[in-house]
Each structure stands twice: as C-alpha cells, then as structure tokens.
Amino acid sequence: MASKEIFQKVIENTQGSLMLQLAFIGVANNLFSAFDSKDKLTSSELAKVSRMDAAYVERWCDGAYAFELLDAEGDNFMLSEIGSAFRPAAEGTLMPFAIHAALSAHMAVRASELAHTGEQPGEQVLIERAPILPWFGPMLEVMFAPMFTEHLLPKLSIFKEVDKSGGVVVDLGCGNGWYLRALTQQYKKLRTIGLDGFDENISQARAMAEKQGRSDRMTFQAGDIFNYSVDEAVDVIVMNRALHHVWFRKSEVFKKFADSLKPGGSVLIWEPAWPADRSELRNPAYRGMAFQNLAEHVQGNHFLQPEEIQQEFGRVGMESNVMLFMNGNEALISAVKS
Ligand SMILES: C[S@@+](CC[C@H](N)C(=O)[O-])C[C@H]1O[C@@H](n2cnc3c(N)ncnc32)[C@H](O)[C@@H]1O
Numbered sequence: 423m424a425s426k427e428i429f430q431k432v433i434e435n436t437q438g439s440l441m442l443q444l445a446f447i448g449v450a451n452n453l454f455s456a457f458d459s460k461d462k463l464t465s466s467e468l469a470k471v472s473r474m475d476a477a478y479v480e481r482w483c484d485g486a487y488a489f490e491l492l493d494a495e496g497d498n499f500m501l502s503e504i505g506s507a508f509r510p511a512a513e514g515t516l517m518p519f520a521i522h523a524a525l526s527a528h529m530a531v532r533a534s535e536l537a538h539t540g541e542q543p544g545e546q547v548l549i550e551r552a553p554i555l556p557w558f559g560p561m562l563e564v565m566f567a568p569m570f571t572e573h574l575l576p577k578l579s580i581f582k583e584v585d586k587s588g589g590v591v592v593d594l595g596c597g598n599g600w601y602l603r604a605l606t607q608q609y610k611k612l613r614t615i616g617l618d619g620f621d622e623n624i625s626q627a628r629a630m631a632e633k634q635g636r637s638d639r640m641t642f643q644a645g646d647i648f649n650y651s652v653d654e655a656v657d658v659i660v661m662n663r664a665l666h667h668v669w670f671r672k673s674e675v676f677k678k679f680a681d682s683l684k685p686g687g688s689v690l691i692w693e694p695a696w697p698a699d700r701s702e703l704r705n706p707a708y709r710g711m712a713f714q715n716l717a718e719h720v721q722g723n724h725f726l727q728p729e730e731i732q733q734e735f736g737r738v739g740m741e742s743n744v745m746l747f748m749n750g751n752e753a754l755i756s757a758v759k760s
Contacts, residue, residue: 441489442523445508447482448491449520450553454501454509462498510560521561522710525554529717542722545619545667559598559623566662567600570692573747574754575604580658580688585609589657592682593617594647595664599627599640606636616642617650648674655684662692665731666723672734680738683759689735695746695753696725707751728753 424432448454456471457463463471469479483499486492491505501509510517528551536542549555575581584591588611593602596616606614618624624644631640643650647668659679668675679689694711697703703712715725728744735742735757742757 437489439523440485441491442520443527444482444485444489444491445516445520446524448486448505449508449510449517450524450557453479453482453486454491454505455511457501457506458509458511462495462500464497465499468499515564517557518561518564521554521557524551525558525561526713526717528554529720532720533716536720542720544722547720549620549622555620555622556626558620559600559626562597562663563600567604569748569752570601571604574692575608577745578690580690580756581605581609581612584657585612587611587657588613590615590652590654591658591660592652592656594650594659594661595619595667596623596627596642597662597664598623599630599642601660601662602627602640603630603634603636606631606639607634611639613639614641615652616640617645617647618642619644619646647678652682656682656687657684658688658690659683660690660692663694665691665693666718666726667721669724669726670722673737676734676738676740679757680740680759685759687759689740689757689759691731691753691755691757693728693731693753693755694725695751696727698727707749711751728755731755 451474452472453468453474456468459471460467465480465483466476468483469476472479483492486505487494487499490502491508492499493502494500504516506512507514507516508520509515525548529547532543532547532550548558581591590613591602591605593599593614593616596602596618599616602614602616605612616624616627618627621644624642627642628637631637631642648671659682665675683689696711696715697708702708711725718724728746732742732744732755735755740757740759742755745754745756746752747754
C-alpha cells in the first residue's frame, strides 16, 4: 500500500491537474477576461457577458470557486489573484499552463489508445480539439517570445546585418508568427516570410501583422514545408520548435536550406535539447519535455540532440555551432552556407 506521504503527494497532484482543467475552460471561453468589464458578476451575468450557457457557467463558477480561481460574496463572483493571472492579457499570464494541461490530457488519451496499434496520426492530432487550436500559437508565444527577446536576440548580430540590406528572413513552421513580429519590431527594414501548416496560425499571424501596420514587410502563407519555395535567395532561415516535426524527411529539409540560401546566408534552428543521459529527465526542468516527447511520438516526431542536427548540416556542407541556453534545456544551432 502507498505510504501516507505518497498518497498525499498524489492528491495534491490531482488537485493541481483539476485546477488547470478548470482554468482551461475559463481561458478558452474568455470567462476570466469577462471580469475586465465588471469586477463582480453573478454566474448568470458571467454567462451573458461570455455568451455561454447559464447552467454550465454556474457549475464552472462553483468549481473555480472551490479551486480559488474565483472569490465570492453572496451570489457575486470576482477574480482571485490566481484567477486574474490566468487572464490571457495579464502581464506574465498563466494562460499557457492551462492550455498545456488540456492539450496534454488530449495527448494522453490519444497515446493510450494508439499504443495498441503503433499508429502515428501526425500533426492533425493537434487540431482534433477545436477549443485548443486557437490557443496553440498564443501559448507558444507567451512561453518563448520573452526567452527570445531577452536571452537570444541580443546575442544574434546576424539580423542587424540583414536589416541593413533590407534582406529577407524565412520562418518555416512559424506558428502565429511571434518570432518574425519580434524581429520586425526591432529591425525596421528587414522583410519576413512565415510558412505554417495550420490555417489558424496563419490567419492569426496575418491579422497581427496587419494590426501592427507591418503587412508590407511581413507575409505569411499556409502550406507544407516540403512543397514550398521562395522567389528570391534568402538571407536567413529560422525554425523554432519545428525541425523535429519534419525530421522524418530530414535530407529534403537540409537540401532545401542549402538550395534556398544566398551564399553567406544562415540557418538558425531553435529546438529543445533532448539530453544524452536519461537520468537528466528526472530533473524537474526536463520532466515536461519527457512527457511531450510521447505527445511528439503521436505526431510522428521525436526530440533531437543538438549533435544530430549538426550532423545533418555537415552532410550538406554547412558548418554549424551549438549554443545551449536556459540551463542547457534549449539549443540554438546556427549554420552558414559558404
Ligand atoms: C511546436 S510548433 C512551433 C511554432 C512556432 N515556430 C513557435 O515557435 O511558436 C511547430 C509548428 O510547425 C508547423 N509544421 C509542422 N510540420 C509542418 C510542415 N510540414 N509544413 C508546415 N508547417 C509545419 C506546425 O503547424 C506548428 O505550427
């Protein structure tokens, strides 16, 4: 029988998981943001503001109150400190944790059924749950854009050079386009092209470029990396958490890099760095990655060690360097076409 301590630990984990599922319902249906219009709302007012069914919202409010996402005074509910932090617009929002929890639950169910047959349905698994899809890009943006602007961009002189000549940066598997938005925010002449397989991501990327008045320098296209070509020789190709998605056809991808770049052009690959030693996975900083690698398997992918990526650059005659950051969890592999 499990010890009292283990039992207690599992109960706490279960409660954490339930809280995140309730938070997901709140994020995906703008229930937290609804309190922007009024500090205190009854559950039926909240249902009205968020245009949802009153009986569902009433049950959600009880759950959110139980898990301290909402506080209550009589029939009125208001955001608690933690509930307020789940608002997607909150500074340092906790939104990604809620989306990640719901996506992980979906992936766990899919992995457990697919493990019987070995089937790997591919990327489409990510769009099986309609309420999750619109949050996929924003989740990644909140998780990684600050890491990029604070830790990586200051170290990358390449973009300054490309900006001087009004050159072009291509992002393959660009998601909602946050990386290119960060670049064009800082560099005013640089042009960008983003490609992604999901229409939803491309619609969001286009809408935000338009809103920020940068559509003249930023184009986005929905399509498959394998059927895609650019009309001009490219200065820089970037891929962020996307290379492992197309690794099963890596020789084509690396040939495309070499063929598309100008002489002297660069590729920057940002990937989670899968550890060489399994014991590292016990480190809390790696645990999420270990779960995600199972979810990646469902999609037909797996995480990579930086050396594997370097090897492929070598095969197309491109010299590469690895920079590890975030305590070694993240890798930037850069390569130049001679
Ligand atoms: C983990 S997401 C990363 C998105 C974005 N780069 C970011 O960092 O937020 C991987 C992206 O690669 C895209 N992708 C995967 N395979 C693709 C393919 N064959 N063609 C185009 N896009 C693809 C997916 O649609 C997804 O948006």
